[in-house]
Amino acid sequence: MSREDQLVSLSEHVLEEAKKLGATAAEVNTSSGEGLSVDVRMGKVETLEYHRDQGLGLTVYFGKKKGNASTADVSPQAIKDTVEAACRIAKYTSDDECSGLADADLMATEFPDLDLYHPWDIQADEAIDIALNCENAAREFSPLITNSDGSGVSSYRGTNVYANSHGFTGISKGTRHSLSASMVAQDGDSMQRDYWFSSSRLPDQLDSPESIGKQAAERAIKRLNGRQIATTKVPVLYVPKMARSLIGHFTGAISGGSQYRKASFLLDTVDKQIFPEFVRLHEQPFISQALGSASFDKEGVALKDKDLVTDGIVKSYLLGSYSARKLGLQTTANAGGVHNLSLESTGQDFDEMLKMLGTGLLVSELIGNSVNGITGDYSRGASGFWVEDGEIQYPVEEITIAGNLKDMYQHIVAIGNDIDYQGNTRTGSILIEEMTIAGK
Amino acid sequence: MNDPMNLAQAAILEPAGLTETDLDQVFAKLNQSTIDLADVYFQSARHESWSLEDSIVKSGSYSIEQGFGVRAISGEQTGFAYSDEITLDALLESASAARAITKSGTSLKVKGWQRRENPQQLYLPNNPLDSLTETEKIALLHLADKTARAESPYVQEVLPSISASFEVVLIADNQGQLVADVRPLVRMNVTVIVDKEGQRESASYGGGGRYDLTWFNKEQRVEEYAREAVRLALVNLEAVAAPAGSMDVVLGNGWPGILLHEAVGHGLEGDFNRKGTSAFSGKVGQQVASKGVTVVDDGTLENRRGSLSVDDEGTPTQCTTLIEDGILKGYMQDKQNAKLMNTSVTGNGRRESYSCLPMPRMTNTYMHAGGYDPEEIIASVDKGLYAVSFGGGQVDITSGKFVFSSSEAYLIENGKIGKPVKGATLIGNGPEAMTRISMIGNDLALDSGVGVCGKAGQSVPVGVGQPTLRIDDLTVGGTA
Numbered sequence: 001m002s003r004e005d006q007l008v009s010l011s012e013h014v015l016e017e018a019k020k021l022g023a024t025a026a027e028v029n030t031s032s033g034e035g036l037s038v039d040v041r042m043g044k045v046e047t048l049e050y051h052r053d054q055g056l057g058l059t060v061y062f063g064k065k066k067g068n069a070s071t072a073d074v075s076p077q078a079i080k081d082t083v084e085a086a087c088r089i090a091k092y093t094s095d096d097e098c099s100g101l102a103d104a105d106l107m108a109t110e111f112p113d114l115d116l117y118h119p120w121d122i123q124a125d126e127a128i129d130i131a132l133n134c135e136n137a138a139r140e141f142s143p144l145i146t147n148s149d150g151s152g153v154s155s156y157r158g159t160n161v162y163a164n165s166h167g168f169t170g171i172s173k174g175t176r177h178s179l180s181a182s183m184v185a186q187d188g189d190s191m192q193r194d195y196w197f198s199s200s201r202l203p204d205q206l207d208s209p210e211s212i213g214k215q216a217a218e219r220a221i222k223r224l225n226g227r228q229i230a231t232t233k234v235p236v237l238y239v240p241k242m243a244r245s246l247i248g249h250f251t252g253a254i255s256g257g258s259q260y261r262k263a264s265f266l267l268d269t270v271d272k273q274i275f276p277e278f279v280r281l282h283e284q285p286f287i288s289q290a291l292g293s294a295s296f297d298k299e300g301v302a303l304k305d306k307d308l309v310t311d312g313i314v315k316s317y318l319l320g321s322y323s324a325r326k327l328g329l330q331t332t333a334n335a336g337g338v339h340n341l342s343l344e345s346t347g348q349d350f351d352e353m354l355k356m357l358g359t360g361l362l363v364s365e366l367i368g369n370s371v372n373g374i375t376g377d378y379s380r381g382a383s384g385f386w387v388e389d390g391e392i393q394y395p396v397e398e399i400t401i402a403g404n405l406k407d408m409y410q411h412i413v414a415i416g417n418d419i420d421y422q423g424n425t426r427t428g429s430i431l432i433e434e435m436t437i438a439g440k
Numbered sequence: 441m442n443d444p445m446n447l448a449q450a451a452i453l454e455p456a457g458l459t460e461t462d463l464d465q466v467f468a469k470l471n472q473s474t475i476d477l478a479d480v481y482f483q484s485a486r487h488e489s490w491s492l493e494d495s496i497v498k499s500g501s502y503s504i505e506q507g508f509g510v511r512a513i514s515g516e517q518t519g520f521a522y523s524d525e526i527t528l529d530a531l532l533e534s535a536s537a538a539r540a541i542t543k544s545g546t547s548l549k550v551k552g553w554q555r556r557e558n559p560q561q562l563y564l565p566n567n568p569l570d571s572l573t574e575t576e577k578i579a580l581l582h583l584a585d586k587t588a589r590a591e592s593p594y595v596q597e598v599l600p601s602i603s604a605s606f607e608v609v610l611i612a613d614n615q616g617q618l619v620a621d622v623r624p625l626v627r628m629n630v631t632v633i634v635d636k637e638g639q640r641e642s643a644s645y646g647g648g649g650r651y652d653l654t655w656f657n658k659e660q661r662v663e664e665y666a667r668e669a670v671r672l673a674l675v676n677l678e679a680v681a682a683p684a685g686s687m688d689v690v691l692g693n694g695w696p697g698i699l700l701h702e703a704v705g706h707g708l709e710g711d712f713n714r715k716g717t718s719a720f721s722g723k724v725g726q727q728v729a730s731k732g733v734t735v736v737d738d739g740t741l742e743n744r745r746g747s748l749s750v751d752d753e754g755t756p757t758q759c760t761t762l763i764e765d766g767i768l769k770g771y772m773q774d775k776q777n778a779k780l781m782n783t784s785v786t787g788n789g790r791r792e793s794y795s796c797l798p799m800p801r802m803t804n805t806y807m808h809a810g811g812y813d814p815e816e817i818i819a820s821v822d823k824g825l826y827a828v829s830f831g832g833g834q835v836d837i838t839s840g841k842f843v844f845s846s847s848e849a850y851l852i853e854n855g856k857i858g859k860p861v862k863g864a865t866l867i868g869n870g871p872e873a874m875t876r877i878s879m880i881g882n883d884l885a886l887d888s889g890v891g892v893c894g895k896a897g898q899s900v901p902v903g904v905g906q907p908t909l910r911i912d913d914l915t916v917g918g919t920a
Contacts, residue, residue, distance in 0.1 A: 041516070041715070047797065050521040050537045068501035072524045077455075078504050085502035092574040094496035124540065149717050149838075184717050184838055193717060193838035223839075228915070231685035261493075261597055263633055263642060368834045368843030370865040370917070374633070374640050379682070379865040379917040381834070381843035398841055400865045400917025402684065436919040438684035438867075 003032055003159050004171050010074065011163040014058055014083060018165075021087045023060040025101050025165045027299070030056045030074075033158030038124060040131040041150035048124055051156065060086045064095040098325035101299065104166040106331065108296035108303070115288045116174040120155040120203035127153040130179065130209050137213030138183045144224065145217045147184035149193055154178050155203070168300040176291070177203045181213045185220035192226070194219035194365075199422055201289050219364075222385075226397035229386060229439045235360035235413070236401055236435045237353055237387070240420035242363050243343075243430040247281065249405055251338055252373055254314065256323020265376030265406055266314070275312040275409050278346055282307045285339035292424035298336030306332070308341070343427040345417040353416045353429050355390035361437060362387050363401065376405035399439040408432050444565050444749075445555055448610040448620035452482045456526040460553045463612055465528070467550045469535040470512055471614045474542040477513040477775055479613040480535075481752060482526065483794040488569045489603035492581040495589075509794040510534040513776050514542040522795045550616045558621065558749045559756050562742050563650035565622035568604040571652030577602060580656050584630045587666035594677070595670055596640070597633040602626070604653055611754040619754035624650050625745065625901060627890060630665045634673040643672035643847065647888035649743045672829065672848055675860045682849065682864035682918025688824035689866065689914040690817055690852065694885035695829060697904035699911075700735055701805050701893065702833040702842040703870040704728075708762050708770075709895075710777035710788070710800040712837050719840030719871055720768065728768045729874035732810050735763040737772055739787055739803030745889040746804035746903035750787070753798055757787035762805075763874075774800045792898035802893060806905030810880025814908040817879045819855040825916050826850045826857055827866065840870040865917040873911055881908030 001009070007030045018026040035051040056079065057070040067089030071082045135151035155177045163169040180197035196215035198207035238246065250266070258264035266274060285303035287293050296302055299321055307315045319327070320335030348356065367381035379402040386393045416428030453459070463480070470478040485505040491498055507524035508531065519541030521534035572580075584600035607623040627648030634641055645668040647661060656662055691699060704720070712718035720728065729735070739757025741747050748757050753775050761769045773781070774789030777800055790801035818826060826849060833844030843865050851858040886905035893902040 045517050045541065047518045047520060048541050049519075049797070050534075051795070052521075052523060053795070054524055066499065068499060069503065070501070071504035071506075073504050073506040075525070078506070082502070082504060088574075089500035089502060092490075092497060092578060093500055094498070096496060096498065147716055149715065191719065191838055193836065226839075261633060262635070262640065263597075367836060367841065368832070368845055368865045368867075370831065370845035370863050372863055374642050375862070377862050379845070379863065379919075381841065381865050381867045381917070383839075383841070397839065398867055398869060398915060400684075400843075400867050400915065402682075402864065402917050402919045404919075436684050438686075438915050438917040440686055440915075 004161065004173065007032060007159060007161040008169060011161050011169065014056065014079065015163060015165055017083045018058065018060045018087065021083065022062060023087060024063055025061040026058065027101055027164035028056065028058045029160065029162050031158060031160045033156060035154060035156035036122065036124065036127060037152060037154035038127045038131055039150045039152040040128060040135055042148055043132065045128055046150055056082065058082060058086045060090050061100055062090045064097060064099050065090045065093045066099050067093060098322055101164050101166060102301045102321035102331055106301045107166055107168040108170060108300060111295050112286060114286060114293045114295065116201050116293055118175050118202045119157045120177050122155055134179060134181050134209035134213040137210040138181050138217040141214050141217035142221055144185045144187055144221050145183050146186040149182035149184060151181040151213065162298065162300055164300055170296045170300055172294060175201050177206060179206050179209060179212055181216035183216045183220045185224055187224045190225045192220050192223040194223060201291065223383065223395050226383060226395035228398045229396050229437065231438050231440065233434050233436050235357050236432045237357040237360065237362045238430045239364050240418055240427055240429050242366050243427045244423065244425045245366060246430060247341060247343060247425050247427060249371055251318060254317045256317060256319040256327065258373060259317055260323050260326035263374050265374060269314045270317060272314055273312050274314050275309055276412055277312045279309055279312045279412065280307065280344040281309040281341060283338055283341055287340050290340050292340040294339050297333045301331055301333040301335065303333050303339060338424065341425045343415055345419065345428045346414045348414055348416050350416055350418040350429060353414060353431055354387060356414055356431055357387050358390060359388045361396065362392065378403050378405050378408065399437050401435045401437055403435045408435065442565055444558060444620040444622040447565055447622050448608050451484045451608040452526065452610050458528060462528050463553065464550060466531045466535050467614055468547055469532060470510065470539050471548045471550060472539060472542065473546040473548060475512050475514050475539065475614065476779065477614065478511065479611055479753065480508055480510050480531065481794050482508045482610040483607065485605060485607040486569055487603065487605040489601060490577055490581060491599065491601035492585055493599055495585050497578055505793060507794040510538045511797065512538040512541055516780060517541045518797060520797050550614060552616055553618050554616050555618045560740060560749050562740060562747050562749045563624055566624060566652050567606040568624045568626050568652040569606055571654050577653060580628065580662055583662045584666040587663045588630060588632050588670050591667055591670040592634065592674060594634040594636045594674065595632055596635040599631040602628045609752065613754065617754055619750055621748065621750050624652055626651055626653050626655065628656055628662065628665060629890065630669045632669045632673050634677060636677050639677055641673045641676040643669050643676060645669040645672060646890050649745050649889040650747060651743055675848055679860040679862045681920035682861040683825065683916055683920050684918045686913050686915050688821045689911050689916065690821060690824065690826045691909045691911065692828035693881060693883045693906060693908045695887040695904065696827060697806055697887065697906035698830050698833050698844050700807055700906060701802060701904050702835040702844055703868065703873050704735060704763065705802050705805045706835050707837045707840065707870055708772060710771045710773040710781060713771050714777045714781050718837045723768050724770060726768055727766050728871055729763050729766045730877040731766045732880050733763055733766050733874060733877055734808040735805065736761050737788065737802050737805045741804050744804050744886065744903045745891060745901045748803060751789045752791045753789035755785045755787045755789060757803055760786045772800045772802065774798055790900050792900060796898045799895060801895060801900055802902050804886065804903035804905065806886060807907065809882050809884040809907045812879045812881050814881045814883050817881055817908050817910050818852060818857060820879060820910065821852045822854060824852045826852050831863065835870065841867065842870050843867045861918060867915045867917060873914060876912040877909055878912050879910035883907050
């Protein structure tokens, strides 16, 4: 029996058992995956790990009461214990009008081939060679690279099955491979570490080991001899990898949980102007080979393309069936999160973005997370570069950047076309008109 | 039957039908002459949690985590494989995979298994999941809900949760040692959302430790968590914008010890120092903090969240002095890094689960008390910040830059506590900030037992603590 057939039959068995114990509805998620990861450091293998994971998570409903249980042990006894535990728990939870499976007529019926499964038939020795090449390229890049925190290759393939008592069964298979390097640069007393990586569902779409090693080395060196600047208010440009977090705060604020609990700085914002008119944020679940692609959400609901923001106006919350019922709305097929978000660019490349920044701060790294989801108050540790008249001057460190997200969103000046395609959110660099920098 | 070894035998080996002879077979594969250290870590854990929302029992969950991890170390190299199926076949297969890290050597036989008694047992090996009935567990949540709502008319929503876990581990190594530990852990958390004329805030408070759930029924703990969460949220409703810039900061006692965890703790973990990637590398014997500053990592405190009778490599935990009177004394070590650095293990080898490799990790990290009265410390500051509670923190161990996020803080003006300010990030450089500690209070306290530390994707429970401290010139990341 193939892995997916095994998981499908396990899922059916679990749903059957839950029904026998009196559950009126149930949903189950089973998964199985395997992988290899190697890390090398200073020219030698440091770790060689073989991964093999299995898991099962079950939610049972007894009318409007529910119980959850999960197990990483899928022996018959553990599965029996898990089903019983979920049913026992459901006896003690309260009737909740909004609980239950997503409506049957919303289940996905089409399962397009999204081309997400590309196993990498790689042996440990080959993976080690790739990692060594990557690290060598970094260490040979400059004498300022004095130490290495290692380079690694990892490859993972997994199968997930979601099934529920509507009779829905959905299978998703996917692979994910990555290559990374983390390098230490030193100049006198200044020591800095930085990293770079590439990840993809297809092994042959990974960036070359040499380019990743060089990037990691170059980034660490650029951070050397950073200065703390004086406290000031200036424009701030987030590089794409950091800009992504600004969208993360937005999706958190429009998620069903924070909306129905009234724990969001963007309460009741559908149809309201939150961003400047040029901002469009859309979700595209069906992009071929993309990391966030899928055809159904965590409740089996069919996904579809949609805009979260059009012309700066919020068009939709992110709801699963539970939060939708709490709000008297329809699920948006976002149980479990979003699938490939893209923030449309205003057309400038990175150099043009720097010119638009003029004199201010380019943020290349964020640390810590003092972001208040209820008020939108934002304060994070940062490092990056001081920019004058569009030219990078020197590295900056040990500062914080602060503001309020509502203000920051309204004062987005431009979104670069230097889009980072790695990950579930695609955006270029984002320029914010003004933030408070705390330093000396 | 309350002996950890018997419990581990019954929970792990017996159900799988495994005997010492089977372990001999596994180690015959694993224990090659080219291997310095090999071990098998068996784990069987059960977790349960319950939560309330809208004053009703919204959800409950139960989970089973069970499996083993096999590790073989040769010098700096580690081979690792794990499985959630505890069977002889899976053990043998994983042993072959793990030892692939080195060339085959002569196979060495383990000379008889020594079932080692733990020299210390810091918590009772009782299963907290069974310590209360479901009805009693839920009653704790309702008590928190009721207390919080009675505390203020502005309370809009109360989200109490409780969790309990029971973990049995058994560690077998190539020295023939068999060590077992049985680890209970409980935690309760109360989050409240308040609304005063449309202005909203939330706050959380809680506690826990290596107890069973009856611990929450004592000393009005549940009521305390609920009241404290409401108090914090109400304080923040009145908060003004936090200041921006460098200023003198007074940190309260207890949980603000997160400063030590971030500013020095991680930088003193053996792996980073063996690799020379920490801002504290090569500084043993040097002055790295102000005189009077003594910081320890102590895994031996009874029932504390960060405590362990033995670490995840079977080494008994200890109280390790990291900094004594400002001088760096040593690092926290696991077996591999201690060997490579030619020093002793300190009982800091920890892992999130059988599916992760152990690393040097903190247990309970705290600073010893000094001589100042806390009020004297606040009175000494003209203009600054008094930060009492924190959300979390992070550190870049190579550059030494650390941050932590205040969740309750006040302005200090002319030596007096003033208005509350909004949450803000505080940022500093570990080795530098420690030398700017100018006053140490006499009020050492440990946190209430909710800390979680993340490193390389692995989370483990930890504790922190400190007396009230004054640090000169720390950067506060507000907007005012």
